[in-house]
Amino acid sequence: MKELERARWRCRRGLLELDIVLQRFIDKYYTQLSEIELQQFTTLLDLPDNDLWDMIATRKEPEDGSLLSVLRLLQTA
Amino acid sequence: MAIARRKFDAVIVGAGGAGMRAALQLSEAGLKVAVLSKVFPTRSHTVAAQGGIAAALGNVTEDNWHWHMYDTVKGSDYLGDQDAIEFMCRQANEVVYELEHFGMPFDRLENGKIYQRPFGGQSQNFGGAQATRSCAAADRTGHAMLHTLYQRNVRANTQFFVEWMGLDLIRDEQGDVLGVTALEMETGEVMVLQAKATLFATGGAGRIFHASTNAFINTGDGLGMAARAGIPLEDMEFWQFHPTGVYGVGVLISEAVRGEGGYLLNKDGERFMQRYAPHAKDLASRDVVSRALTTEIKEGRGCGKDADHLLLKLDHLGADVINMRLPGIREIAIKFARVDPINEPIPVAPTAHYMMGGIPSNFHGQVVAPYKTGPEEVVQGFYAVGECACVSVHGANRLGTNSLLDILVFGRAAGNQIIEDLKKNPHHKPLPADATDKVLARLARLDAQKDGENVAQVGTDLRKTMQAHCGVFRFADMLKQGVTKIGEVAERVAHTEIRDKSRVFNTARVEALELDNLVEVALATMVSAEARNESRGAHARDDFPQRDDDKWLKHTLYFSEGRRLDYKPVRLKPLTVESFPPKPRIY
Numbered sequence: 001m002k003e004l005e006r007a008r009w010r011c012r013r014g015l016l017e018l019d020i021v022l023q024r025f026i027d028k029y030y031t032q033l034s035e036i037e038l039q040q041f042t043t044l045l046d047l048p049d050n051d052l053w054d055m056i057a058t059r060k061e062p063e064d065g066s067l068l069s070v071l072r073l074l075q076t077a
Numbered sequence: 078m079a080i081a082r083r084k085f086d087a088v089i090v091g092a093g094g095a096g097m098r099a100a101l102q103l104s105e106a107g108l109k110v111a112v113l114s115k116v117f118p119t120r121s122h123t124v125a126a127q128g129g130i131a132a133a134l135g136n137v138t139e140d141n142w143h144w145h146m147y148d149t150v151k152g153s154d155y156l157g158d159q160d161a162i163e164f165m166c167r168q169a170n171e172v173v174y175e176l177e178h179f180g181m182p183f184d185r186l187e188n189g190k191i192y193q194r195p196f197g198g199q200s201q202n203f204g205g206a207q208a209t210r211s212c213a214a215a216d217r218t219g220h221a222m223l224h225t226l227y228q229r230n231v232r233a234n235t236q237f238f239v240e241w242m243g244l245d246l247i248r249d250e251q252g253d254v255l256g257v258t259a260l261e262m263e264t265g266e267v268m269v270l271q272a273k274a275t276l277f278a279t280g281g282a283g284r285i286f287h288a289s290t291n292a293f294i295n296t297g298d299g300l301g302m303a304a305r306a307g308i309p310l311e312d313m314e315f316w317q318f319h320p321t322g323v324y325g326v327g328v329l330i331s332e333a334v335r336g337e338g339g340y341l342l343n344k345d346g347e348r349f350m351q352r353y354a355p356h357a358k359d360l361a362s363r364d365v366v367s368r369a370l371t372t373e374i375k376e377g378r379g380c381g382k383d384a385d386h387l388l389l390k391l392d393h394l395g396a397d398v399i400n401m402r403l404p405g406i407r408e409i410a411i412k413f414a415r416v417d418p419i420n421e422p423i424p425v426a427p428t429a430h431y432m433m434g435g436i437p438s439n440f441h442g443q444v445v446a447p448y449k450t451g452p453e454e455v456v457q458g459f460y461a462v463g464e465c466a467c468v469s470v471h472g473a474n475r476l477g478t479n480s481l482l483d484i485l486v487f488g489r490a491a492g493n494q495i496i497e498d499l500k501k502n503p504h505h506k507p508l509p510a511d512a513t514d515k516v517l518a519r520l521a522r523l524d525a526q527k528d529g530e531n532v533a534q535v536g537t538d539l540r541k542t543m544q545a546h547c548g549v550f551r552f553a554d555m556l557k558q559g560v561t562k563i564g565e566v567a568e569r570v571a572h573t574e575i576r577d578k579s580r581v582f583n584t585a586r587v588e589a590l591e592l593d594n595l596v597e598v599a600l601a602t603m604v605s606a607e608a609r610n611e612s613r614g615a616h617a618r619d620d621f622p623q624r625d626d627d628k629w630l631k632h633t634l635y636f637s638e639g640r641r642l643d644y645k646p647v648r649l650k651p652l653t654v655e656s657f658p659p660k661p662r663i664y
């Protein structure tokens with residue numbers, strides 16, 4: 001029930017750029033994610049702000065290739 | 078209702094650079110310390126700082142703390158307290174070396190010393206050649222600082238309360254501060270955290286403006302809590318704006334765009350900066366460009382259906398230059414303005430960046446207020462550091478990279494002061510019987526509200542009111558209307574309604590409580606700005622374009638109760654050196 005709320009709060013970041021992109025992602029895609037994608041999203045949210053932003057801005061690729069599908073969605077948000 | 082209570086030696090609200098530096102000092106001294114944070118500590122807004130941290134190490138060009146002090150006093154437009162500024166500049170090298178020792182990965186020069194870069198406002202020899210004073214860890218100085226301090230605190234057994242929101246201060250009849258009430262977001266429980274020392278390090282409040290570079294968590298909670306507990310807020314009219322934020326979202330577009338040849342246009346396609354700064358044009362200083370944008374908007378030459386922004390054109394630079402020299406900017410424009418600057422101009426507006434005002438404190442981190450007999454009485458048990466505090470080292474205008482220095486110096490100083498104070502007061506004072514009455518009433522009001530207003534809607538109106546009436550460039554009539562309008566917003570904040578009343582992880586409740594804090598900061602800002610009939614530093618009045626030292630060389634104090642103002646003198650006397658008397662500020 002409260003998973004969406006928790007995720008929404010964990011999208012509150014130190015970088016404004018991330019705040020905005022993550023909020024858009026939640027509004028647009030969150031409810032359509034599969035179990036596996038939800039897990040991937042949680043893993044991405046645990047990254048430090050700067051690393052996550054670099055990945056969204058396509059300056060950096062995640063070491064764990066399985067995160068790519070959710071990352072691609074984040075990049076379009 | 079019985080409320081759970083926990084006791085600590087010290088409770089710190091805020092786990093950014095300031096809070097974690099103070100916590101480290103206390104934990105390493107063996108005290109029992111709780112640090113509360115709305116978000117995971119390393120996601121605090123300090124992570125956004127890229128430029129660096131100022132300290133006169135002299136690794137690149139000759140430098141010393143006295144020159145740094147002069148620059149800071151001048152930058153503050155003489156509103157900074159010179160004792161505190163001397164204290165900060167003298168300690169700068171030490172806190173930077175200490176951070177290096179903690180493991181901070183500073184960039185290095187070839188000789189192995191800490192790398193330094195030049196920044197605006199830094200000079201040698203009291204206003205001479207450019208100094209090179211900012212120490213950096215690539216473009217991730219804040220990030221590196223937070224991670225370094227967090228690791229160190231974990232080792233020192235600092236107890237973190239993550240996703241806990243401080244709600245209100247607890248004061249007794251003597252006015253002493255005895256702790257805070259806080260909300261654990263996961264459970265929705267309210268708890269009393271009782272402490273011999275309570276330190277606020279809740280950061281800035283840029284979210285009172287529609288356009289801000291600040292992250293969403295920067296809602297000025299510490300200021301709201303202090304104001305509700307009868308503590309005044311100091312110099313709230315002084316906010317630093319950056320001229321080019323992405324319209325509507327505030328994300329920073331750096332000066333590099335204009336440096337590469339980009340320029341600003343109004344709705345008639347006119348290159349308007351020529352009228353305001355015939356020589357420097359688009360490369361004039363931040364405050365000049367910010368004021369020009371605001372004037373264009375006010376005079377009806379803004380773009381878009383609300384005529385509320387300008388355009389930053391760079392397509393004439395060509396795709397190659399943009400892709401090669403400004404890739405990060407193109408990224409931001411596409412993501413946040415939905416325009417590709419290779420083809421179209423970027424809509425921009427001035428964006429709020431840094432809060433110079435805050436909770437009045439001295440250079441020991443103690444909160445001081447005119448509440449007993451003197452104008453600067455220490456509020457026993459209460460401390461504030463970082464962007465939420467007004468020491469005041471930044472006065473009317475902060476110099477770039479001085480705030481990361483501020484949070485380290487005063488974080489450490491407050492820690493040391495608390496250690497001393499607890500030797501004298503080793504016991505917890507008893508809590509007053511009504512310690513939680515007010516906060517519980519506030520929560521109960523929110524839960525019981527019927528036919529109230531939507532939090533997001535009232536928040537938007539608050540931000541738009543601040544942006545329109547109390548932005549970069551201030552006009553008497555707009556300020557006057559602004560005071561009325563923000564009063565109306567405050568009335569609506571008192572009647573917000575949330576639909577979700579559940580306890581577990583209720584973010585709607587958290588956002589409603591944040592709005593209670595935002596409105597205190599907004600009121601303080603508007604009322605203080607309306608009253609200050611001069612232009613000084615970041616406070617620029619159309620009707621009073623000059624600085625007026627005879628009447629206004631003084632700090633503003635805003636009291637929430639009665640929305641009343643008071644003033645106190647600027648501390649012009651440094652600790653050991655001669656005072657720097659006010660002079661015209663020319664760069």
Ligand SMILES: Cc1cc2nc3c(=O)[nH]c(=O)nc-3n(C[C@H](O)[C@H](O)[C@H](O)COP(=O)(O)OP(=O)(O)OC[C@H]3O[C@@H](n4cnc5c(N)ncnc54)[C@H](O)[C@@H]3O)c2cc1C
Pocket residue numbers: 090091092093094095096113114115116118121122123124125126127128129130131218219241242243244278279280281290291292294298299329430431462463464465477478479480481482484
């Ligand atoms: C884009 C940008 C770039 C910058 N670059 C630089 C730079 O290069 N150099 C420089 O010197 N300065 C820079 N600054 C300014 C500087 O980053 C900040 O002033 C400074 O980091 C503030 O640190 P702080 O510890 O006071 O607050 P923050 O880092 O904002 O931390 C506040 C903490 O308080 C917590 N908190 C808030 N309210 C509550 C509550 N109710 N309950 C519990 N916890 C709460 C938050 O969770 C957070 O942990 C920059 C600012 C911006 C916006």
